[in-house]
Structures are given as C-alpha cells and as structure tokens.
Amino acid sequence: MATAQPGTKSGMTRSERRRLIQGLLFISPWLIGFLLFTIYPLASSLYYSFTRYDLLRDPVFIGMRNYTSLVTTDSMFWVVIYNTLFYVLLAAPAGVVSAFLMAALLNTKLMGRPFFRAVFFFPAIIPTIVTAVVWQFLLNVQFGLFNSILQGLQLPTIPFLSNPAYAKPSLVMIYIWAQGNAIVIFLAALQDVPRQLYEAAEVDGARAWHKFRHITIPLTTPVILFNLIMGFIYAFQEFTLPWLLTGGGPANATEFYTIYLYRNAFQFLRMGKASALAWILFIIIVVFTAVLFKTSARWVFYNTETE
Amino acid sequence: MSDSKPNHLTRRDFLRQTSMLSGMLLLAACAPGATQAPSSGSEAGPTTAPAAPEGVTVQFWTGWGELVPFFDELKDTDEFRELMGANDVVMKPTVKTEALLTAIAAGTPPDITSEAPYQDLMAREVLLPIDDWVNASSIIKRDDFIQGNWDRGYYQNVQYGVPAWECFVRFGLDYNARMIEAAGLDPDNPPVTWDDALEWHKALTQFDDAGNLLQIGLDPYDAEGGGIGDGFLAARSWGFDWFDEETGEFNLDNPKMADAFEVMGEFYRIAGPDNMAGMRSVEGQDTWGGSYNAEVQAMIIEGYWHPGETMSQKPEVGKYNRATWVPVPEDRRGAKIQGTGGHYVIFFKDAANAQAGFPFAEYLTTNTACNLLFDNVGWLPAYKPYLDQADANKYPGLDFYFQSVKEATEIEPPKNCPITSFVHDTYAQLREEVYRDKMTGAAAAAEFQKRCEQEWKDAGFAA
Numbered sequence: 083m084a085t086a087q088p089g090t091k092s093g094m095t096r097s098e099r100r101r102l103i104q105g106l107l108f109i110s111p112w113l114i115g116f117l118l119f120t121i122y123p124l125a126s127s128l129y130y131s132f133t134r135y136d137l138l139r140d141p142v143f144i145g146m147r148n149y150t151s152l153v154t155t156d157s158m159f160w161v162v163i164y165n166t167l168f169y170v171l172l173a174a175p176a177g178v179v180s181a182f183l184m185a186a187l188l189n190t191k192l193m194g195r196p197f198f199r200a201v202f203f204f205p206a207i208i209p210t211i212v213t214a215v216v217w218q219f220l221l222n223v224q225f226g227l228f229n230s231i232l233q234g235l236q237l238p239t240i241p242f243l244s245n246p247a248y249a250k251p252s253l254v255m256i257y258i259w260a261q262g263n264a265i266v267i268f269l270a271a272l273q274d275v276p277r278q279l280y281e282a283a284e285v286d287g288a289r290a291w292h293k294f295r296h297i298t299i300p301l302t303t304p305v306i307l308f309n310l311i312m313g314f315i316y317a318f319q320e321f322t323l324p325w326l327l328t329g330g331g332p333a334n335a336t337e338f339y340t341i342y343l344y345r346n347a348f349q350f351l352r353m354g355k356a357s358a359l360a361w362i363l364f365i366i367i368v369v370f371t372a373v374l375f376k377t378s379a380r381w382v383f384y385n386t387e388t389e
Numbered sequence: 390m391s392d393s394k395p396n397h398l399t400r401r402d403f404l405r406q407t408s409m410l411s412g413m414l415l416l417a418a419c420a421p422g423a424t425q426a427p428s429s430g431s432e433a434g435p436t437t438a439p440a441a442p443e444g445v446t447v448q449f450w451t452g453w454g455e456l457v458p459f460f461d462e463l464k465d466t467d468e469f470r471e472l473m474g475a476n477d478v479v480m481k482p483t484v485k486t487e488a489l490l491t492a493i494a495a496g497t498p499p500d501i502t503s504e505a506p507y508q509d510l511m512a513r514e515v516l517l518p519i520d521d522w523v524n525a526s527s528i529i530k531r532d533d534f535i536q537g538n539w540d541r542g543y544y545q546n547v548q549y550g551v552p553a554w555e556c557f558v559r560f561g562l563d564y565n566a567r568m569i570e571a572a573g574l575d576p577d578n579p580p581v582t583w584d585d586a587l588e589w590h591k592a593l594t595q596f597d598d599a600g601n602l603l604q605i606g607l608d609p610y611d612a613e614g615g616g617i618g619d620g621f622l623a624a625r626s627w628g629f630d631w632f633d634e635e636t637g638e639f640n641l642d643n644p645k646m647a648d649a650f651e652v653m654g655e656f657y658r659i660a661g662p663d664n665m666a667g668m669r670s671v672e673g674q675d676t677w678g679g680s681y682n683a684e685v686q687a688m689i690i691e692g693y694w695h696p697g698e699t700m701s702q703k704p705e706v707g708k709y710n711r712a713t714w715v716p717v718p719e720d721r722r723g724a725k726i727q728g729t730g731g732h733y734v735i736f737f738k739d740a741a742n743a744q745a746g747f748p749f750a751e752y753l754t755t756n757t758a759c760n761l762l763f764d765n766v767g768w769l770p771a772y773k774p775y776l777d778q779a780d781a782n783k784y785p786g787l788d789f790y791f792q793s794v795k796e797a798t799e800i801e802p803p804k805n806c807p808i809t810s811f812v813h814d815t816y817a818q819l820r821e822e823v824y825r826d827k828m829t830g831a832a833a834a835a836e837f838q839k840r841c842e843q844e845w846k847d848a849g850f851a852a
Contacts, residue, residue: 134849137494138513142849155843157836223667224602224685236599244666246825332666333821348487350811351509352848 206262697767
C-alpha cells in the first residue's frame with residue numbers, strides 16, 4: 083500500500099505517477115474498449131429500463147413502470163419465468179452430471195480414447211444453427227429420422243418438439259448432448275487427482291465405486307462448482323437453439339426468458355421493457371450464483387485444505 | 390523490466406505518439422461520415438420534385454431473397470438508366486427486421502427498403518413523407534393504382550410508401566385439383582363457407598394405420614390465413630373491424646372473433662395440434678407453402694403470387710393449382726372478400742440518398758420492370774395500366790385473382806395499427822390455446838382484447 087510522501091499531493095512520487103500514466107496508456111486500448119463496449123451499453127440499458135424506448139424515437143423516462151407492469155400486468159412474464167426455471171433447474175445439473183460421468187469414462191484406459199474424446203467435443207465446436215437443423219431433422223414429428231423409423235414400424239410417432247409436454251425435455255436432452263466443453267474441463271480435473279491416493283485406497287482394499295465416491299468426486303468438486311455455475315448462467319441465457327427449433331412454441335412451452343426479451347426488443351419495439359427484463363435476469367443470475375457459492379462451503383473440497 | 394536499464398526518450402515519444410494516434414482515431418471514428426444526409430432528409434420532408442445528386446449509390450435493403458437471381462437484369466434496362474441517370478441502386482437481400490431496426494437506431498439506415506414492418510415504421514416517424522415527391526412525379530399517379538393498395542402507403546393522412554413492389558390482392562383459397570379429385574371431391578365446386586371447407590379438410594386429411602398424419606386439407610392459419618400485417622383474415626371473413634385507426638380502439642372481444650377462434654381451430658383439432666406444429670416447423674421460420682409444394686397439404690390461403698411462385702418452385706404441383714374465394718361463415722354466405730396490401734418502397738429520414746431512390750420506385754411501375762418481376766417470381770404491382778395488359782392466365786389459378794378485383798363484395802387494405810407485430814404474436818399464442826382446448830374462443834377473444842389494450846397503453850399510444 084502506498085504511503086503519503088512529503089512534497090507530493092497524491093501521495094505518489096513523480097516517478098510513480100509517470101509510471102502509472104504510462105501503465106494506463108499501455109492498457110488504454112482495452113480500457114477504451116471496455117468503457118465503450120461494456121460499461122456504456124450496460125449503463126445505457128439500465129437507463130433504458132426506466133424509459134419507454136422503441137429504438138426509433140427518443141426514450142421517455144417513465145420511472146419503474148416497465149418493472150411494475152412486468153410483474154403485475156404482463157401475463158407472459160410468469161410463463162417465461164416458469165419455463166426458464168424448469169429448463170435451468172433440469173438442464174444445468176443434468177448437464178454437469180452427464181459431462182462428469184462421460185469425462186470419468188473417457189479418463190479410463192479405453193480403447194480408442196483419443197477418438198472418443200474428439201467425438202464428445204464435437205458438439206462444442208459445431209455452430210448452433212447446424213445443431214438446430216440436425217436436431218430438427220432427427221426429431222420432427224412427421225419427417226424426422228426417429229419418427230420415420232417409428233412410422234416404418236407402424237408405431238405412433240413421438241412429437242418431441244411439437245407437444246408442450248415434450249418440448250422442454252427434448253431441449254434439455256439436446257443441452258445434455260452438447261456438453262463438450264464441460265467434459266474437457268472435467269477431464270483436466272480428473273487427470274489432476276493424485277495417483278497415489280488411488281494406490282493408497284487400493285492397498286486399503288477400496289473398490290472402483292469407493293475410489294470414485296471418496297476420492298474422485300471430492301477432489302473435483304471445485305470444478306463441479308465451476309461447471310455448475312457456468313451451466314446455470316448458460317441455461318438462463320439459452321436462446322438460439324429453442325428459437326431455431328421451436329420459436330418459443332408449442333403453446334409457449336419453450337418461450338424462455340431471452341426469447342421473450344428478444345421479442346420485446348426487436349419485434350414489439352419495446353426496448354425499454356426488454357432492458358428491464360435484462361436487468362431482472364441479471365439479478366436472478368446473481369442470486370443463483372450467490373446461493374451456489376454460499377452452499378459451496380458445505381460440499382466443495384479444496385486441495386489446499388489438506389495442506 | 391530492470392530499473393537500471395536506461396529510460397530512453399524513445400519510450401516517452403512512443404507513448405506520446407501512440408496516445409496522439411489513439412486520439413486522432415477516436416476523433417475520426419466519431420466524426421460524421423462524408424455522405425451525410427442532404428437537406429432532403431429533413432423532418433419537413435421534400436418540397437420539390439426529385440432532383441437527385443448525380444452519381445450516388447442508393448442503398449436498397451430488403452427481406453426478400455427472390456430478387457437476387459435477376460436484380461442485375463432488373464437494373465440493366467434503358468428505362469432504369471433513363472430514370473436513375475448516373476445513380477445506381479445496390480441491393481442488400483434477406484435483411485432481417487432486427488438488422489434494419491439497429492441500423493435505423495444507429496442513424497445509418499439504408500436509403501430505401503421494402504419487405505419491412507411498414508406500419509410500425511410509419512407510426513414511429515422514421516420515414517420521409519413523400520406527398521410532395523408524388524405530387525411532382527409524372528409517373529406515380531394516384532389514379533393509376535388500386536385504391537386499397539395506395540391507401541395503405543399512408544399513416545394519419547401522410548404518404549410514406551409507394552406501392553411499387555408486389556402488391557395487388559392478398560386473399561384466395563388455392564387448392565390442388567389433383568389431390569381434391571383423388572379424395573373424391575369435385576374441384577369445380579370449391580368450398581364457399583367454413584363448414585364446406587371443414588368437410589373438404591376432413592376428406593383430405595389422412596392418417597396411417599398407426600394414427601400418424603400423412604396429409605392435411607387446409608391449415609387456416611398458414612400463410613395469409615394467420616398473419617395480421619397483410620390483413621386480418623378472421624376479421625375480414627367474419628366481417629368486423631378489429632381496430633379503429635382514428636380512435637386507436639380495438640374490437641377483438643366480440644362473438645365473431647370468438648367464433649373464428651373456434652371454427653378455425655377445428656381444422657387443427659382434426660389433424661392434431663402436435664402434427665400441425667410439426668408440419669409448420671419443417672418450413673422453418675418466416676417461410677410458408679412448403680407443405681403445399683410437397684403435396685402433403687391440399688389447400689392454402691394465399692395471395693395472387695401463389696400461382697406464379699408455385700409454378701416457379703414446383704411446376705409439377707403448380708399445374709394443378711386453382712383458386713377461389715376464401716371461406717366465410719354460413720351467415721355471410723355470398724360475401725366475396727378480398728384484401729389489398731403488399732409491399733412498398735419507403736424512404737428513411739436519416740439516409741444519405743433517400744431522394745435519389747424515388748426514381749427507382751417510379752422505375753418499378755414501368756412495363757419493363759413489371760414484366761421482369763412477373764416473369765421471374767410471379768409478382769404483380771398495384772399499377773392498373775400494367776394489370777390491364779398482364780396475362781391473367783399466365784399461371785394456373787391466377788385468373789381468379791384478376792376477376793376478384795371486379796367481383797369482390799368487400800375489398801379493403803389492412804389496418805394501419807402501430808402495434809401490428811404485437812397483435813400478430815398475441816393472435817398466434819391465443820389461437821393455439823383454443824385449438825389445444827386450454828381456453829374457449831370467447832375467453833381467447835377477451836384476453837386478446839385485454840392484451841392489445843394493455844400493450845397500446847404501455848407502448849405509449851394511448852391518449
């Protein structure tokens with residue numbers, strides 16, 4: 083910590099001040115970008131959330147009306163809240179569990195392991211639009227591959243994406259399929275677990291399940307926490323896939339928060355209301371993340387605790 | 390870095406020059422462009438006939454992709470050169486609405502556009518009034534256009550759009566005569582009422598032994614049946630005004646709207662709502678007609694372009710196409726309804742060369758341009774001199790639309806409602822609630838009214 087020195091107004095020597103200025107100048111391209119493309123839009127959207135703004139005319143300040151009307155008179159708001167929470171609470175934990183199990187499997191001495199690792203990572207690098215088209219081709223009730231097989235067998239088809247009861251679970255299934263990034267992160271964590279702990283457990287007669295339960299899982303809990311938080315944030319912001327696959331239907335079953343936000347901003351020309359929706363989503367995500375961090379003390383094990 | 394290393398002047402120079410360069414770049418980025426809007430882009434609008442500056446490029450954005458194959462041909466004509474002079478038109482096709490809105494919000498709209506939410510833009514004061522240009526034009530004359538098409542280019546008595554692109558009429562029940570005959574129906578006696586149409590729908594809708602849908606008769610919400618922007622079919626067919634442009638009052642909570650929800654929903658109940666959702670989703674978003682072209686849908690409610698577009702996309706299906714009046718309820722038997730609307734050339738206030746784009750709108754009414762559009766994509770203008778000489782039998786089913794202009798008992802433009810997009814989406818949501826039996830038609834009509842009134846108020850249009 084700097085201490086005030088005699089003869090300097092700011093508590094810095096001329097040399098220190100010069101070095102500070104030089105440092106600031108060196109990082110100025112990033113600072114300018116951060117201010118222009120992050121802070122300014124953030125501040126603008128906060129301001130717009132208190133206005134009636136249609137993108138095309140000047141915003142008109144209306145105080146808290148966007149927020150209050152969302153909660154009190156907008157019947158769709160609670161529909162999208164329910165849809166989003168349903169999806170998030172199902173997809174994010176299921177995604178973490180499946181990615182973890184898949185990574186554990188890929189961490190064993192499996193034949194063709196590099197090949198399978200690449201295969202499981204593929205969904206992470208495929209553009210979402212391609213993913214959507216492929217899944218549409220697989221799941222469509224009339225012309226999809228799965229249902230064509232069922233039709234060929236004279237069996238009733240399954241309306242994966244066109245029945246309100248199946249649409250959200252179908253999207254969760256696709257979410258679980260696209261866990262390549264989480265698998266890679268889990269793989270790195272699994273390879274970090276000290277071998278000697280397994281060897282010691284084997285000497286004590288531990289079986290595979292016991293090693294997995296008492297060594298692997300505890301030592302990877304920090305990464306589980308990380309993937310869970312990232313999963314929650316990603317699931318809350320899910321837009322492209324449901325938009326392309328179902329457009330929010332059928333019967334509003336997949337009208338998620340961000341789809342409704344987009345609809346208000348660019349279809350109904352209600353950018354002020356959309357900004358309010360964005361800030362409410364931000365608060366929801368902050369609360370979710372804070373709760374996760376709060377509970378993490380009970381179940382996350384950091385290696386440093388043993389040192 | 391070691392402190393003992395000499396701190397040469399060059400580093401300071403480097404920093405000074407870098408900061409100066411950054412400052413200059415920042416200033417350059419913030420500076421107005423070299424091609425800022427001329428005075429013609431003022432809010433008061435133009436006061437004289439178009440006098441475009443020489444040698445400018447008019448930026449034309451459109452949501453269509455159909456123009457791409459022959460847009461160069463459209464420009465490579467004597468009439469284009471004569472009207473445009475040294476100016477050129479560059480098209481940016483398949484522009485989504487959000488891209489257009491973003492450009493407008495950023496103050497960098499295109500000069501002209503088509504296939505856009507016209508009413509929403511007119512009501513929000515981003516377009517140039519063009520009354521003076523039109524008055525000064527020797528080519529664009531009010532009497533030469535079908536009145537309904539012309540009127541839709543106005544908002545609150547100010548003209549913003551020239552009905553220069555595909556316009557003409559919007560409603561017809563197109564059907565595939567081959568499929569109709571195969572189902573044991575008579576293609577020479579098409580449905581007149583919704584009850585008749587439902588009987589055809591039942592006869593044409595087929596399932597396999599496992600109950601899987603194979604083909605449908607009619608999806609009344611497909612294409613022009615389900616939209617609002619080009620005219621609200623349910624309101625037209627049942628015969629009520631859903632919106633009062635003068636007072637801003639909605640009239641959606643009424644028995645006719647409730648009946649429309651129930652009757653049109655019955656088509657979905659017969660084929661199965663899940664099946665219909667699947668059929669619509671394979672066509673993707675913002676497209677229609679795919680299932681008609683694939684001959685798994687026998688009837689479709691479409692505008693005059695359907696015969697030409699089907700012939701262009703799938704001639705083996707287009708040759709069986711026929712068209713008739715859209716159905717009406719039994720108590721309106723005999724009403725022959727038709728609607729005008731379509732696509733306009735509109736001009737943006739903040740654009741650099743909007744005025745230079747006006748001759749392009751004039752050019753689109755020439756025989757040369759109209760022929761190219763008609764031949765390539767089957768599009769027709771609202772321009773009567775061209776319609777009088779166009780071949781009404783060029784595509785199977787097209788003659789109905791020509792005749793309908795003379796024989797219609799009711800022919801109107803769509804309502805100019807500034808929250809059309811909201812009404813459209815709400816209508817789609819509520820009708821699904823009805824045909825999935827989660828809501829009655831009456832409850833949906835009441836909810837429709839309530840939501841539209843609330844949005845009208847929240848969007849700032851209420852007095």
